[in-house]
Structures are given as structure tokens and as C-alpha cells.
Amino acid sequence: MSYEMFDAKKLLGDTVYEVAKERNDIVLLSTDSAPRSGFTTFIEKMPEAYYELGIMEQAAIGVGAGMAVAGKVPVWCGPAPFCTARPFEFFKVDLGYMHQNMKVIGRNCGFNYADLGPTHYGLEDYGLVRMIPDVVILAPQDASELKGAIKAMLDYVGPVYLRLSTAKLPKIFEEKPFEIGKGNLIEDGEDVTILTTGEITVNTLAAVELLKAKGVSVRVVGLPTISPIDTDIIVESAKKTGRLVTVEEHFTVGGLGTIVEEITAENCPVKVKKIGVPFTYISAGPYDDMIQYCGLDPESICNSVMEFLK
């Protein structure tokens, strides 16, 4: 399948700017990161609302929370591990516990920083942030969802973490208002449900085509909100197809796979196959090689599902 492709960072920066110029409360924080996150227009057009802090991630959240207390809506984007793992306790106290209206965007998530190695991978970002009560976590799957998610994030009052890659993003879905907390049925089927999140969904959908060619009837559910997760659609899927498969570019430990297991264990115990990143440090290298190593390319996903259904 060929899709129209978009630059995710440009889409991010331009969408935030389009909303910000109509309001007087959105400010942009940078930890030496905003110009490279797609915000050049924002920086040029709204310099009074742009704050460069240098490389200091704890401070970014603390300062952002302080600005939010005073009525601002700070937006901060940087590499996923440096926005989540590094300032985790600030995220917990200043944004979660204080329930402050700041928007944190972790970019280059998953293996996007392929050649830079484990310090730069974002493989535990939403696993960590979901341990903080009351933080909304968004993982849009394509260009349309990213645009909708950014608008929904800025309208929502409260802390939000949004993960994205900097890769060229396909436009898979039609544009529509993004509903926080809602999963979507991409395709219905009988034999198995694949639950997918984030930008790896493009591989999931390619795998689904391979599975269909093998005669498998697949139900596909997209989960662009990780927290609050759409429990209903997961339970409904478990009841309908019995077996579930999760696909994510994140550790399966603490990731979507874990979330789905938590929900099904309590509500409708079924077998769950978790496809994602193994719980270890994976060496640097070309992105496609790592995706293949983790079994996240379409053929590998297809093979894992076939094995699971045996």
C-alpha cells in the first residue's frame, strides 16, 4: 500500500503554531530542541512566547509547571528518553500530582535514533509515564491522527504526553476529530484481534494484508490513546476473537502488551501474544534491521500471528 507521506516534525510545529496564534496562553519551551522539532515558524512568529532553556530537562518540566500554574499552556518537545526517563520525578510531581496543563512531546521514540544506540531510544517512554496517575498518553498512528491528537491535546486541560517519531509519516486514515481515550476498529474479523499503537501501525496493516492472503480473518484495533486506555474495545475484542495480539515499538514489558494483559486478566482471560521490543539493550544500527530483529516488520508480524494461531 502506498500512502501520502508527511514530515511529522513539521506537522507538529505547524499544527501547534496554528492553534497558538489564535490563543494567548500557549508557550513553547525548548531544551536546545525546539528548532529541530519543527517549530521554526512558531519561533519566528511568536518570539515572546518562546523560551529556550538549554539542555536541562528537569528544569523544563519544573519551569513549564510553574508557567502552567500562572495560566500558560507550555508545549515542550525533545527526544523521548530525555522528556520522560530523565526528568521522571518532575513529571510525576510537577505535572501529575500538581495536575498542570503542560504538553510534553517525546520525539524520535522507539528506534528512530537508530544509529545513536540505547541512550537515545524511546522504548520505555509510555510504560514509565503511565505509572503517573492522571496523565493522558497519546501515540498517534498516522499523519491524520497526529494532527487531530495535537489539537485534542491543546484543548484538553491537564498534563499530556504525546509520542512521535521524526520519520516521514504516512496518511493512513481520513482526518477527523481525535477523541482522547477512544480506540478505533480499523477492520473487523473473526480469528484474531491485533491491537496496535503508534507509528508501527503501518507495519501492522501491511501484515494484516499478508494474513488475509493466507485466509486469516483479522480484527484490527488501533489504540492511539495509551492512557486512559479504551478498556471496552479490548474486552469486546477478547470476547469476540478470543486470541489477542499486541504490536508496539516499545518494550513489551510495561507496554501495550502488559496493559492488554492486565485488562484481559481481570475481565476476560484470553491468550495474548505480545509483539514488540525484547527487554534488553539492543545495539545501534540501521532502523530497518532493528525493526526486523524485534519482529516488527510486516513479514515477521504475519509469521508470529500464524504461529500464535496454530
Added chain:
Amino acid sequence: MNKEELKQLKVTALHCRQNVLRMIKANGSGHLGPAFSCLDIVTALYFHVMDVDPKNPDKEDRDRFLLSAGHKGMAQYAALAEKGYFEKEILDTFGQFKCRIPGHPDMHKLPGIEVNTGSLGHGLNLACGMALALRQDKKKSRVFALMGDGELAEGSNWEAAAIAAQYKLDNLCVIVDANGLQISGHTKDVMSYEPITDHFAGFGWAVTEIDGNNMEEVVATFDKLPLESGKPNLIVAHDIKAKGFSELEDQVGCHYWAPDQEAMARAEKELEDAIKEVLAQ
């Protein structure tokens, strides 16, 4: 400031210390040492320096007070109660399940609390954010943040120190409650940031040092703010931990106090005598 006003401030600081004892009595224990050491400063801020209104605690142009060292929460509760932000009966709920005055302040529970603190090293960054936002909105409000000297070991403070100087936040005033003690011993032995003023001055702050238990000096210093235009303000307030209860003053063990009835009675008596003494001056 005239003599009568100064006298009244001294008495109010002692009344606030009485409020702290009331909370400790209700709970059986509490951070007496840290609360007592900073109460002359906190009293001066709420009763002389800051533009705040307990009847309208969220008024837009108010000055802001943040307790970065959240374990001094009783000092803030004591001052807020004395100022009339809430009924003093609430002080008797200290330590109870779901009380509005938990061990560390919670902005969602009580008027007059601007942020949640308790984890050290957060207040300065929050204060910088507030000062930046208020300045962007052209508010005349000032932001006052009180921190401990032991707290300076948290590296996040130095991120904030750089931000405040870079952005020339002269609407920000940080007071270090430098009582020289922390849980494990003397701060200079545990991890020294002496001289504190040199560290902040190196970042580009306007700095001064005072006796933090001398009300006249405290007030005179606050009245001079900003110390220098275009620079964030640092006041290192050298004070005595547990100031106001002589048998605990400057003792390492005074950080957290769980008194028996006799000790509580001695503390109450000392404060009553001190009030009489000030009034007789």
C-alpha cells in the same frame, strides 16, 4: 517601618510558632526545627512584604509564595491561618487522613498554597516558570521562594539558577533558610555549598546575607527589593533551627520533633513568655 509595626510583626511571628505547636499537638509530631527557623521570614512576607489578600486568595496581581522546602509546611500553614486564609480549627487536623494540611503543602487542598512541594529541588524551577509567565503577561507580581540550605545539593536548583539569571528575573526573590543543619548533621559537613552567595552571584544573581531571625533586618532587606535591576534576588538568611524553643535550638535532632506533654508545655510556656516580653518593650 515604625516601632509599633515592628513589634506587631515580632508578636505575629510568635503567634505563628504557637500555631505550629498546635499542629504538632494534634499530630503528636512534626518538623518543628525547620518551621521555627524560617518563621520570622515567612511572617514578614505575609504580614509586611507581599501583596496578598486572604479574602481573595487567587487575585491576579498577587505576589506568590512558594515553599520549595515543603517540609517547612507548618510554617506556611501557621502564617496562612494567622493571616485569615482559613479557620484556625483546621490546624487541629494536622496529620489526619485526608486533612487539608498534609505534611507537605498541596495547592488543591487549601487557599494560599501556590504549588505542591515536598520533594526537594522543585521550587526554584516552579518559581522561575511563574516569574516568566507573570512577566510575559506584564503583571507586577513578584515571586518569593523559600528553600533550605541542605536542599541546595539538589542539582535541579542550579538549572533554575541559570534560567533566572539568563532571563533577568528581578521579579523573583529566593530566600535560603540557612540554619546550617540537615538530617545527618551540619550542612557544611554533609555537602557544603558555602559560601552560598558566591555560587548564586557566579550565575549572575544579586545577593545579600542577613540574620534571618532579626525581624528588623529581615524587613529592611525585603523593603530594598529588587536588590539590583535586571537580576534575580537571593537572600541568604542565616538563622537558627528551632528558633523560639531554646532547648532544641541549633540541635541536629530538632528536625522532626515528637514531644511528650512536659516538653510541649515547656515550649508553649517559652512562647508565651516571649510574647509578653515583646509586648513589654
